[in-house]
Amino acid sequence: xxxxxxxxxxxxxxxxxxxxxxxxxxxxxxxxxxxxxxxxxxxxxxxxxxxxxxxxxxxxxxxxxxxxxxxxxxxxxxxxxxxxxxxxxxxxxxxxxxxxxxxxxxxxxxxxxxxxxxxxxxxxxxxxxxxxxxxxxxxxxxxxxxxxxxxxxxxxxxxxxxxxxxxxxxxxxxxxxxxxxxxxxxxxxxxxxxxxxxxxxxxxxxxxxxxxxxxxxxxxxxxxxxxxxxxxxxxxxxxxxxxxxxxxxxxxxxxxxxxxxxxxxxxxxxxxxxxxxxxxxxxxxxxxxxxxxxxxxxxxxxxxxxxxxxxxxxxxxxxxxxxxxxxxxxxxxxxxxxxxxxxxxxxxxxxxxxxxxxxxxxxxxxxxxxxxxxxxxxxxxxxxxxxxxxxxxxxxxxxxxxxxxxxxxxxxxxxxxxxxxxxxxxxxxxxxxxxxxxxxxxxxxxxxxxxxxxxxxxxxxxxxxxxxxxxxxxxxxxxxxxxxxxxxxxxxxxxxxxxxxxxxxxxxxxxxxxxxxxxxxxxxxxxxxxxxxxxxxxxxxxxxxxxxxxxxxxxxxxxxxxxxxxxxxxxxxxxxxxxxxxxxxxxxxxxxxxxxxxxxxx
Numbered sequence: 001x002x003x004x005x006x007x008x009x010x011x012x013x014x015x016x017x018x019x020x021x022x023x024x025x026x027x028x029x030x031x032x033x034x035x036x037x038x039x040x041x042x043x044x045x046x047x048x049x050x051x052x053x054x055x056x057x058x059x060x061x062x063x064x065x066x067x068x069x070x071x072x073x074x075x076x077x078x079x080x081x082x083x084x085x086x087x088x089x090x091x092x093x094x095x096x097x098x099x100x101x102x103x104x105x106x107x108x109x110x111x112x113x114x115x116x117x118x119x120x121x122x123x124x125x126x127x128x129x130x131x132x133x134x135x136x137x138x139x140x141x142x143x144x145x146x147x148x149x150x151x152x153x154x155x156x157x158x159x160x161x162x163x164x165x166x167x168x169x170x171x172x173x174x175x176x177x178x179x180x181x182x183x184x185x186x187x188x189x190x191x192x193x194x195x196x197x198x199x200x201x202x203x204x205x206x207x208x209x210x211x212x213x214x215x216x217x218x219x220x221x222x223x224x225x226x227x228x229x230x231x232x233x234x235x236x237x238x239x240x241x242x243x244x245x246x247x248x249x250x251x252x253x254x255x256x257x258x259x260x261x262x263x264x265x266x267x268x269x270x271x272x273x274x275x276x277x278x279x280x281x282x283x284x285x286x287x288x289x290x291x292x293x294x295x296x297x298x299x300x301x302x303x304x305x306x307x308x309x310x311x312x313x314x315x316x317x318x319x320x321x322x323x324x325x326x327x328x329x330x331x332x333x334x335x336x337x338x339x340x341x342x343x344x345x346x347x348x349x350x351x352x353x354x355x356x357x358x359x360x361x362x363x364x365x366x367x368x369x370x371x372x373x374x375x376x377x378x379x380x381x382x383x384x385x386x387x388x389x390x391x392x393x394x395x396x397x398x399x400x401x402x403x404x405x406x407x408x409x410x411x412x413x414x415x416x417x418x419x420x421x422x423x424x425x426x427x428x429x430x431x432x433x434x435x436x437x438x439x440x441x442x443x444x445x446x447x448x449x450x451x452x453x454x455x456x457x458x459x460x461x462x463x464x465x466x467x468x469x470x471x472x473x474x475x476x477x478x479x480x481x482x483x484x485x486x487x488x489x490x491x492x493x494x495x496x497x498x499x500x501x502x503x504x505x506x507x508x509x510x511x512x513x514x515x516x517x518x519x520x521x522x523x524x525x526x527x528x529x530x531x532x533x534x535x536x537x538x539x540x541x542x543x544x545x546x547x548x549x550x551x552x553x554x555x556x557x558x559x560x561x562x563x564x565x566x567x568x569x570x571x572x573x574x575x576x577x578x579x580x581x582x583x584x585x586x587x588x589x590x591x592x593x594x595x596x597x598x599x600x601x602x
Contacts, residue, residue, distance in 0.1 A: 053284035098191030166199025198229025338362025
């Protein structure tokens with residue numbers, strides 16, 4: 001028979017874990033108004049855990065989902081610890097101590113936050129299933145104590161009738177100290193009493209009453225509050241409900257996991273319903289201290305960016321260098337405690353991008369388009385291996401494209417166009433196997449197009465026009481079968497057009513104008529049935545225009561002038577909406593004998 005060791009118990013002393021959280025949260029009560037206090041990283045290090053969580057079996061479970069972002073399970077679990085089976089009955093405890101009226105909705109799955117304990121967060125509190133005094137117990141965490149409510153109000157005692165509780169001489173009553181009806185005692189008894197709320201640490205009174213110690217903001221005048229170890233009751237004069245509970249669970253979570261770090265863990269995200277009998281591996285939360293340290297490192301990097309790029313003169317710099325959370329700094333997006341996006345486009349930035357940019361390793365989007373950035377792109381930008389979109393377009397950047405750009409393994413979209421970049425295109429860019437768009441237009445890049453660009457399986461758009469690129473067009477570009485636009489206009493490219501470009505069956509636009517290409521047009525280009533634009537003008541192409549180009553059934557624009565073609569022009573090429581066939585000085589090709597003999601349609 002299974003051993004049901006975990007059962008509901010009376011209120012206990014603050015756990016060592018709770019005392020540590022209290023030391024953290026006492027730094028600020030801003031958590032109550034949705035802003036968590038900054039926390040020093042090493043205060044959490046002692047609470048970090050191993051890498052794998054315990055396994056359990058779901059005895060039964062309830063799924064709450066007030067909205068799409070807040071769907072969680074409240075389960076009764078049978079946990080195996082060695083040869084002992086331990087019941088951690090979160091659902092039973094939840095329902096026995098006031099259900100949703102007491103706890104609100106779950107804001108996490110059950111997690112392993114520290115050794116010898118399982119924990120679940122709710123909007124209005126936290127419940128632990130923990131090993132203590134030789135057994136396992138279901139206990140509400142004393143979150144008000146954790147959040148700075150240590151001590152009591154010894155100089156403010158009520159004369160109203162009520163239930164005296166605890167060591168501080170306070171009582172729970174249906175009347176405030178001034179006689180205002182509150183219903184607090186009835187609410188206390190109906191929703192689990194001492195087991196759910198702990199001892200009272202104050203009387204029911206306004207926060208500005210004489211002798212009051214505790215004081216929470218964010219409530220209208222006339223609000224009456226009573227503070228308990230694990231809750232804060234409120235009576236709001238304009239509310240039809242007699243009693244409200246503060247969301248202390250959210251506040252405690254934000255103190256334990258400041259800067260939205262909780263979002264880094266799967267258990268704090270919306271979940272799917274559990275099934276009875278399902279085996280469950282509880283997520284073990286670790287690395288909180290390191291994440292807090294990384295948040296501060298991100299802030300340092302942003303400060304370095306502000307200092308280097310003339311932050312005081314930006315068009316918009318709201319909250320930069322302030323103590324506001326980074327998510328409130330203009331252009332900064334934070335996810336799971338990391339700076340995930342930085343968009344300072346068209347914001348009057350000037351100066352050299354500092355090497356510290358490479359410290360923002362949580363970035364997925366970096367957009368500095370349309371500023372006055374100068375100097376070289378720092379090599380440390382290659383450390384941003386989570387960035388999918390990089391835009392430095394339309395600045396005054398100079399120097400070469402760093403080879404380290406090829407280390408940005410998540411990069412999908414890169415725009416370095418309209419700058420003053422020089423030197424060769426690094427062959428290391430062939431490592432960017434997730435790349436879809438490459439825009440290096442309107443620079444001063446020189447040297448050959450690397451054959452390694454043929455290694456980009458997902459690329460759909462390559463723009464290298466208006467540079468000083470030389471040498472042949474690599475045949476390897478024919479490997480890019482998903483390519484829809486290839487623009488190599490206005491360079492110094494030479495040699496023959498590779499026949500392999502005929503493999504680009506999805507190509508919509510092919511621009512090779514104003515180069516030094518020679519030899520004939522490959523007949524294989526006639527395979528490009530999706531092509532709408534073919535630009536070959538102003539090269540050194542020779543020979544006859546292949547009849548196979550009549551296979552370009554979707555062609556709308558054709559540019560062939562400025563070459564040395566011979567023979568005739570396939571008649572179908574003269575039918576596009578825009579072409580320069582008349583400038584070639586060549587006749588249209590006569591129809592073949594087969595075409596002449598074809599019977600007229602009736």
